[in-house]
Amino acid sequence: MWKNVLGALRRPFKGMFGRQELTREERAEIRKAFSARYNHFRLLIQANTRAHDAMGELEEALRGYQPYSMQYVRALCTRISTLIFQMIRHLDSLHPEAYTRLFEVFQDIQERIHPHIEPAPPADTGQPSVLDLREVGREDVDACGPKVAMLGEAGNRLGLRIPEGFVVTTAAYGRVMRAGDLGDEINRLVQMTDPEDREAVYQLSSRIMQLIMSTPLPDELVRDILAAYDALAARLGREPKLAVRSSALGEDVEGATFAGQYRSVLNVGRTGLIDAYREVLASKYSVQAMAYRMNRGLRDEDVAMSVGCMAMVPALSGGVAYSRSPVNIRDDRVSIHSVWGLPRAVVDGTAATDIFVVDRHEPMHMSERVVAEKNEKYVCHALEGVCRGDMLDEERTAPSLTDEQAVKVARRTVSIEEYFGAPQDIEWAVTPDGRFHLLQCRPLMLVKNAAGPVHRPAGLPEPLLAMGRTASPGVGVGPVHVVLKSADALTFPDGGVLVLRQARPSRAALLDRCSAVVSEQGGIAGHLANVAREFGVPALFGVEGAVKAVQNGRIVTVDADGRAVYAGAVEPLLSEKPRERIMRGSPVQGALRKAARHIVRLNLTDPDSPKFRPSQCRTLHDIMRFCHEMAVREMFEYGTHDDVVQAASRQLICDVPKQFWVLNLDDGFTDEGAARTDRCIRLEEIDSFPLQMLWKGMHAVTWQGPPPVHTGGLMSVMFEATMNPNLTVGGGTKYTQKNYFMVSRNYCSLQSRFGFHFCGVESLVGDRISENYCSFQFKGGAANLERRIRRARFVGEFLEGFDFRARVREDNLFARVEGLDRKTMGHRLKVVGYLITHTRQLDMIMTSSAEVEKQRQQFLEDIAKFDDPA
Amino acid sequence: MSDSIRLLLVDDETDFTATLGRRLVRRGLTVETADCGEAGLSKLETFPADVVLLDVRMPGMDGLSVLHRIKELYPLTEVVMLTGHASMEVAIRGMELGAFDYLMKPVAFEELFYKVEDAAARKRLQEGRIEGRRRG
Structure with missing residues (x-):
């Protein structure tokens, strides 16, 4: 059929001469027909322009400098497909029956794009909703998420003391998301929100979290969870209080730690358990967790939440230990960050912590010890939850671990590293009987290109502040923005220097657009420090008086390696940092790349080639090019046709x-x-x-x-x-x-x-x-x-x-x-x-x-x- | 196009239809709203819309069925689908059923307004041609 069109185009052109006048009615009819055709043509080139735009956007997204979500990928591919389909339809209207092959070709391409962008709803494989922690090992990572699976492995195979408890599996999570189309509704809410609009993102987060909190769990799941609790209580001979913690699947992408982005609910009894479980699920959609996934190119649907429910350990002291330094690759000493009471203050970055650095080589011994003045501690509340507890005077300045205990913690940490064959980041507690408990373990994120010894050029100005600990290396410059409450985050400027009193994990939501972080409190073992290292954002913590010393809007230079903050931009410290392709290698970019194979490449470049025809279209771009070219030809052909030439040509x-x-x-x-x-x-x-x-x-x-x-x-x-x-x-x-x-x-x-x-x-x-x-x-x-x-x-x-x-x-x-x-x-x-x-x-x-x-x-x-x- | 464009908004998010409707009225459109497919169809019995802006997912009758029904009853009425659930399958299915376009939320107001204008222009051109054929 296509050949006929060309044939028609090649017909001798005789319209210019010898034709009698048309009547007025005929002319009016012709005009009307022209208008209708031109309308199709105009809509076709309008779609062409939009498709050009969208493909440009797609190519930019493929380069991977800007973060985007799977919902974005889906919407973009759908937009392009819709536009191309419209072009085919308008071309079909310009010359009915001539281009039907295009519909088939489009359908073929469509079917090849589809599997890469549509979420395959996880089928219910009938796996149990709840597992006893004593039965869990590393092979259960799909059911329990890496954190719980590794904890089970360390307890059950390596023989470390871990809390008693059970885990609500990812299979249960799937059941929750399918109930009442909860997952679908969440996708819809995410798609409808502009990720650039911060206030809208905050609203989105709270709307989804409320939705999850208010959607009833399937009855069977509630029964299973409570039965597991009752069995645990029977075994312990008491009604235990639990720590309810996330162990999400899909966060263990290479280089992604997802440190502390999800909620843990501590000291929960039987009555609060179901709500606590939903609260942990809901935290998948906290602002910082969504921002994190976006910046890491993680697909929401890949992140399935499993939730560990473990008996609370009555900690005398607790904290975090790194089996080696996360910021200096040559330092293989174990560092222990410790507080009185529950380890939560270390993780939250809200309190001053003791630091013990232990040399791992035998005989293991204390290599460095910094005892902080500790003003508060977290303890279990008598009824439920945790609260700040009173500190005895002698505790404030006393080390929260004895040297002997610290070496013990270090020894356990090293044994876990040896067992798993990778540096570890663990959460631990020591009970009043002096026993070590492992609460959590995961691979330690090491800083890429870890900083070597710091050489500072001579002649630097006098710093505004010179103190603190390098939580994440590097130098950053930008306008100061102090964030003390959530509302301050809304006005945070792109490229700003984030100044905090406490290094709270929730502030991680700002890391993708800040150039440096300065915090008065918080240690390098906290979640915020972890994520800052992962994002390559320079961070300097423990800078006393920082909030008072700086002024919103003023430009400062933060030298995290040199532990100083300067007024203005200090050029000698600033080196050009190559823009990072943050999306590179991520699952979301991978999906887009696979879909793009059938979208962007243009094979039909020469309209005069015999290959310029529908059957040769391999991509949507080919179809687009073909439709555009043919539409122009069709308009021309019609306009120079004998009957109408007088009116038009x-x-x-x-x-x-x-x-x-x-x-x-x-x-x-x-x-x-x-x-x-x-x-x-x-x-x-x-x-x-x-x-x-x-x-x-x-x-x-x-x-x-x-x-x-x-x-x-x-x-x-x-x-x-x-x-x-x-x-x-x-x-x-x-x-x-x-x-x-x-x-x-x-x-x-x-x-x-x-x-x-x-x-x-x-x-x-x-x-x-x-x-x-x-x-x-x-x-x-x-x-x-x-x-x-x-x-x-x-x-x-x-x-x-x-x-x-x-x-x-x-x-x-x-x-x-x-x-x-x-x-x-x-x-x-x-x-x-x-x-x-x-x-x-x-x-x-x-x-x-x-x-x-x-x-x-x-x-x-x-x-x-x-x-x-x- | 001298007459005002008659638009029917069908969406279960009534806040959304109310706000959007007000803006479109300010731009000179005649707007009616319905909060579900069934209500939309019965509205069309008395309100000859040029364009229907139709949510794809609503409680009750789903958008594609509503679209199908509208095209059956009022073949010249143009339907623009609007949805928060981006789905290539649904988009193409809808276009095959005769939808004028498939837009995804969030959509810029201008873009939506243009789309409605284009759809109305299309409809009136079709009417004109049919009218012309009848006379001829």
């Missing part, structure tokens, strides 16, 4: 030695112009803004003739190309052999040969700025290929100076600009018109760079005479 009366025809697609002629019966049209009778602007540019400055290397005159070149089709690339349809403008009031396309090259311009300029565009295509020439390529590049680069995006393939140039207002668009059209006239045979001089530069200057000078609105 005219020769332009102008004073240039070249023949132009103008085809009116809809409302491109004035009434006087339309009423003419001599099959001609004058320039002023054409009511098309883009054509007028283009024409102005083409004739604003008289062409000086070919550059000096050429001996022939202007006329010879002007006519040579049309006389000798062999000189030009491709060719074949009369459409490309004549100089045709197709116009409507807001639209213009020109296909023309000027000199030895072919050029095409297409532009829509109306009141809707987002739909405005101008595209310019340019190829061929008389010189050898190398010079033609150089010219194409020259023109491309030139246009890039005027907001165009240019792509050069051999001697083909494609340039496109979008989304500019009418006035600016008019200017760009003049620039393009100017280039059409003035780049003729420029290929001849392309080997002399001095000549080229001279031409460029001349071009710029000429163009400066146009009224540039910018």
Whole structure:
């Protein structure tokens, strides 16, 4: 069928002469038909422009510098598919039955994209909802998440003392999400929120968390959880209080720690257990957890929450231990961060902690000890939950571990590292009987490119503050923004320096847009420090008086390695940091990449090739290109058809030695112009803004003739190309052999040969700025290929100076600009018109760079005479 | 297009339809709303809409069935789908059933407004052609 179309296009062109006048009714009918067709055409090129946009967005996302979610990927691919489908449908309307094959090709491509972007709903495999912690080992990671699985492994195989308890599995999580389409509804809420709108993101988070908290759990699950509790109580001979902790699956991507982004609920009894479980599930959608997944390219649907429910350990002291230094790769000493009571204060970064550094080599011994003044501690509340407990005076300044105990903690830590074969980050407690309990263990995140010894250039200014601990290495500069309460976070500026009193984990939500963190309290073992290291954000903790010493909005430089904060930007400290491709290798980017294989690549580049047909379309971009090209041809074919030619197709009366025809697609002629019966049209009778602007540019400055290397005159070149089709690339349809403008009031396309090259311009300029565009295509020439390529590049680069995006393939140039207002668009059209006239045979001089530069200057000078609105 | 565009908003999020409806009225549209598919269909019996802006997922009759029914009863009425659940399958299915377009929330107001204008223009062109054929 496609061949018929081309066949029709190739029919001898006889419409210009010998046809009797149409009646007024006939003319009106034809106009109506033109309007309807033009409407399809306009919607097609509108979809084309949007698809261009969306594909540009997709390519940018693939580069991976900006974070995005799976919902975004899904919406973007759906948007592109919808647009391409519309293009096919409009083309189908322009020539019914001729392009049905495209629908099939589209369907095929669609089926190949689909599996990569649609969430496969996890099927219920009938796995148990609850497992006893005594039965759990590392092989249960899918059911229990890595944290609980590793804890079970350390307890049951390595023989360390771990709390008694049970785990509510990821299978249970799946059941919760499927109940009442909870998961679907969450996806919908996420998609509808603009991730750039901070306030909306906060609202989204609280809306989802409320939704989870208020959705009843399946009855069977409630029974299972309570039965597990009762069995535990029977075994212990008392009603235990539990620590309810997340152990999420899907957070164990390489390099992702997800430190403390989820909620733990401590000291929960039987009555509070179900709510606590839901609270932990809900914390998957805390602002910081969502921001974290977004920045790591993790898919929400991959993060399944398993929840560990473990008897509380009555800790005398507790804390965190690292089996080696997370910030210095050469330091293999064990560091222990310890407080009185529950370890929570260490993890939260809210209190001063003791630090014990133990040399791991036998005999293990204390290598460094910093005892902090500890003003408060967390203890279990008598009824439920935890509270700040009173501290005995002698406790405040006393070390929370004896040397002997510290060495014991270190010894256990090293044994866990040896057992799992990787550096460890553990949470531990020591009970009044002196026993060590392992509460949690996970691989320790080591800083990439860990800092070596710090050399500071001489002559630095006096710092505002000089103290603290390096929680995450590096130097950052930006305006100060103090965040003491959640509302302060809403106004946090991009690239700001985050200044805190306490290093709370929830502040991690800001890490993706801050350049450094300074906190008065909090240690390097806290969650915030962990995530800062992971994100490569310099962080300096333990800076007393920081909040008072700085002022919101003032620029400061934070030197986390040198442990100092300076006023202003201290240039000698700042080194250019390469932009990190944060999405690289992430699951979300992986999904997009796989889908993109069937979307972006353009294989159909040559419309004159026999391969330019539906069956050769491999990607959505191919279909898009094909539809656009064919739509233009269809419009042309219809407009030059015998029956309608009088109404639509005219020769332009102008004073240039070249023949132009103008085809009116809809409302491109004035009434006087339309009423003419001599099959001609004058320039002023054409009511098309883009054509007028283009024409102005083409004739604003008289062409000086070919550059000096050429001996022939202007006329010879002007006519040579049309006389000798062999000189030009491709060719074949009369459409490309004549100089045709197709116009409507807001639209213009020109296909023309000027000199030895072919050029095409297409532009829509109306009141809707987002739909405005101008595209310019340019190829061929008389010189050898190398010079033609150089010219194409020259023109491309030139246009890039005027907001165009240019792509050069051999001697083909494609340039496109979008989304500019009418006035600016008019200017760009003049620039393009100017280039059409003035780049003729420029290929001849392309080997002399001095000549080229001279031409460029001349071009710029000429163009400066146009009224540039910018 | 001298007459005001008649638009029916069908969405169970009544806050959304109320706000959007007000904005569209300010831009000169005649707007009616319905909070479910069934209500939308019965509204169409008395309100000859040029364009229906239809949520895909609502309680009761789902959007695709509503779309199907509208196209059966009022083939010239253009339907623009609007949804928070991006789904390629549903999008294409809807387009095959004759939807004018498939938009995903959040959608910029201007874009939505243009879409409604385009859909209305399309509908009136179709009407004009049918009218013309009848006369001819």
